[in-house]
Amino acid sequence: MNSDFLKSLDALDNATTSRRDALRKAGRLGGAAALAVTPLYAMARETMNSKRSLSAAYGPQAHDVLNFALTLEYLEYYFYVQGAAHPDIGDDAAVFAGIRDNELAHVRALTAVINDLDGPPDAVIYQQEDFTFDVDGADPFEAGNYELFLTLAQGFEDTGVRAYKGQAVALQPTPYLTVALQIHSVEARHAAAVRRIRGKQGWIPGDQDDAEDAIAAVYAAGDDFPSEANTTQGGVELVDALGGAYTMEEITEAFDEPLEMNPVLAIAGPFITGTEGDGETP
Amino acid sequence: MSEPTFPHDELRSDRRSFLKIAGIGGAVLVAAGCDSADTPDPIDPGDFNGLMGTVLNEEDGSPLSDVTITVEGTSRMAVTDANGVYAIENLPTGTYTVMATTANFVEGEQENVEITAGSGATANFSLTPGGNIVLDFSDDFGPLNYAYALEQLEAAFYAAVVASPYAGITPDEMSIMMDLAAHEGIHRDFFAAAIAGAGGTFTNRDLIPGLTPDFSAVDFTDRASVLATALTFEDLGVGAYNGAGQFFSDSEAGALYLVLAGKIVSVEARHASVVADLITPDAIAGAGVIDADGLDQALAPADVLTAAAPFLENGISVINA
Numbered sequence: 001m002n003s004d005f006l007k008s009l010d011a012l013d014n015a016t017t018s019r020r021d022a023l024r025k026a027g028r029l030g031g032a033a034a035l036a037v038t039p040l041y042a043m044a045r046e047t048m049n050s051k052r053s054l055s056a057a058y059g060p061q062a063h064d065v066l067n068f069a070l071t072l073e074y075l076e077y078y079f080y081v082q083g084a085a086h087p088d089i090g091d092d093a094a095v096f097a098g099i100r101d102n103e104l105a106h107v108r109a110l111t112a113v114i115n116d117l118d119g120p121p122d123a124v125i126y127q128q129e130d131f132t133f134d135v136d137g138a139d140p141f142e143a144g145n146y147e148l149f150l151t152l153a154q155g156f157e158d159t160g161v162r163a164y165k166g167q168a169v170a171l172q173p174t175p176y177l178t179v180a181l182q183i184h185s186v187e188a189r190h191a192a193a194v195r196r197i198r199g200k201q202g203w204i205p206g207d208q209d210d211a212e213d214a215i216a217a218v219y220a221a222g223d224d225f226p227s228e229a230n231t232t233q234g235g236v237e238l239v240d241a242l243g244g245a246y247t248m249e250e251i252t253e254a255f256d257e258p259l260e261m262n263p264v265l266a267i268a269g270p271f272i273t274g275t276e277g278d279g280e281t282p
Numbered sequence: 283m284s285e286p287t288f289p290h291d292e293l294r295s296d297r298r299s300f301l302k303i304a305g306i307g308g309a310v311l312v313a314a315g316c317d318s319a320d321t322p323d324p325i326d327p328g329d330f331n332g333l334m335g336t337v338l339n340e341e342d343g344s345p346l347s348d349v350t351i352t353v354e355g356t357s358r359m360a361v362t363d364a365n366g367v368y369a370i371e372n373l374p375t376g377t378y379t380v381m382a383t384t385a386n387f388v389e390g391e392q393e394n395v396e397i398t399a400g401s402g403a404t405a406n407f408s409l410t411p412g413g414n415i416v417l418d419f420s421d422d423f424g425p426l427n428y429a430y431a432l433e434q435l436e437a438a439f440y441a442a443v444v445a446s447p448y449a450g451i452t453p454d455e456m457s458i459m460m461d462l463a464a465h466e467g468i469h470r471d472f473f474a475a476a477i478a479g480a481g482g483t484f485t486n487r488d489l490i491p492g493l494t495p496d497f498s499a500v501d502f503t504d505r506a507s508v509l510a511t512a513l514t515f516e517d518l519g520v521g522a523y524n525g526a527g528q529f530f531s532d533s534e535a536g537a538l539y540l541v542l543a544g545k546i547v548s549v550e551a552r553h554a555s556v557v558a559d560l561i562t563p564d565a566i567a568g569a570g571v572i573d574a575d576g577l578d579q580a581l582a583p584a585d586v587l588t589a590a591a592p593f594l595e596n597g598i599s600v601i602n603a
């Protein structure tokens with residue numbers, strides 16, 4: 001972990017320390033205690049989605065949002081630890097080794113950031129065995145199931161992009177917005193690479209109604225956020241507003257859509273079969 | 283539009299009396315704090331050997347405030363008021379070149395402006411949007427126009443690529459280039475509409491004009507040159523958006539803009555990943571772009587503009603960032 005990185009965050013952090021101290025009294029301890037013992041869904045219910053009122057609860061918000069992100073990074077990392085060793089991987093070995101290494105770096109970076117926040121270090125810790133990636137009894141890492149592995153890889157990466165994007169507003173008043181953006185765009189690079197390996201475009205046209213069942217929810221609407229087929233941005237329907245110069249497909253590709261924490265957890269939750277706890281971080 | 287009026291109309295009658303009594307052509311530069319007055323008379327340049335005029339936006343005829351007027355060969359200057367009007371008094375007789383300078387507009391120049399004894403002159407300007415651009419990050423218009431500028435550059439680049447594809451381009455690569463051109467065009471047009479919709483105007487310098495790209499360094503016939511430039515732009519765009527997110531205001535509107543920028547940056551990252559792979563199979567970024575913590579760059583706006591400068595004829599600078 002690059003220590004300069006933490007120092008630069010500290011500098012941003014100090015600027016908001018007094019505000020956070022004031023907010024800490026407003027109930028973060030209760031939230032933290034709840035995090036330690038409740039499963040993932042309870043954490044999700046406690047945590048806010050992207051609404052402006054979040055700035056009033058800055059303290060718990062940073063811990064919860066970043067731990068949510070860290071959980072997804074653990075899921076991806078352990079997925080790729082096995083995937084990068086897939087017997088059918090062939091020429092894709094270098095790409096997936098690189099992606100795996102990025103996810104490990106993300107796990108370590110987020111762990112350091114969260115443990116450096118005010119209060120006791122409470123970055124979630126997961127082990128390999130806390131995740132199970134079988135789909136309908138099929139093991140994606142088994143010889144012959146490479147396509148299932150690629151399907152899940154696409155789903156996880158495109159979910160990660162939507163998940164980070166869905167938390168941007170929650171992180172807006174904090175110094176952690178920028179680091180989240182810096183991880184978010186790397187996940188998008190991953191997503192494009194996996195999609196291209198699968199013979200698809202790197203970007204997302206329409207709502208992907210041809211996506212496999214296992215990952216269909218990745219492209220669907222969230223609680224309030226629309227599906228990836230959305231063509232209305234900033235309240236303006238763009239197919240007409242841009243003078244018909246672009247196709248609907250191009251307009252849906254030009255914007256990726258955010259997804260709230262609850263729908264993301266509905267997608268990722270089934271793969272998280274263990275609970276976070278003590279142990280070594282990777 | 284009404285006749286331009288001198289900024290200190292209230293003092294006019296007093297000053298004219300002073301001039302007649304003193305018998306000199308010049309007038310003392312009046313300070314703030316005016317007497318109450320009757321309806322002022324329209325300005326008559328013959329009353330003083332000064333220089334006055336109005337500066338308008340050539341596109342829509344609206345008055346431009348905060349335009350700096352300078353007189354070559356002298357240290358005299360003035361700044362236009364809310365009505366676009368300026369006045370410089372007590373110039374020595376002679377023939378002058380007068381300049382009108384302001385951010386986001388091409389500089390105006392008038393030669394052979396003649397000041398004679400007892401007779402002032404008028405130099406009006408009609409400025410076209412363009413020239414040196416200043417992005418002010420003290421409100422959301424700064425980062426929004428910043429994004430608009432970068433999308434203009436990328437859209438122009440890919441339009442040129444599509445219009446004149448490099449030698450040996452494959453059908454897959456052509457499809458990619460056409461998608462890139464479409465996406466950047468959409469982003470560009472979206473920002474133009476969003477900024478105008480938020481009330482941004484040229485006159486207030488809240489909406490930057492169309493920029494003039496400079497792709498003279500690119501060999502559009504050569505795959506390596508085109509792809510290297512594309513990757514430079516895409517990686518730069520990702521770093522620019524990531525570094526700009528923190529500048530959106532912590533408000534309802536700022537949150538909306540942050541989400542919109544967020545929706546776009548991941549698409550730019552997808553672009554970058556695809557182009558990187560075209561250059562070096564299995565690459566997802568330019569060399570060294572993703573750091574040891576697995577993080578993409580978050581670049582300072584000034585650094586982004588420095589990197590973009592060779593590709594733009596307009597000068598662009600940023601303040602309050």
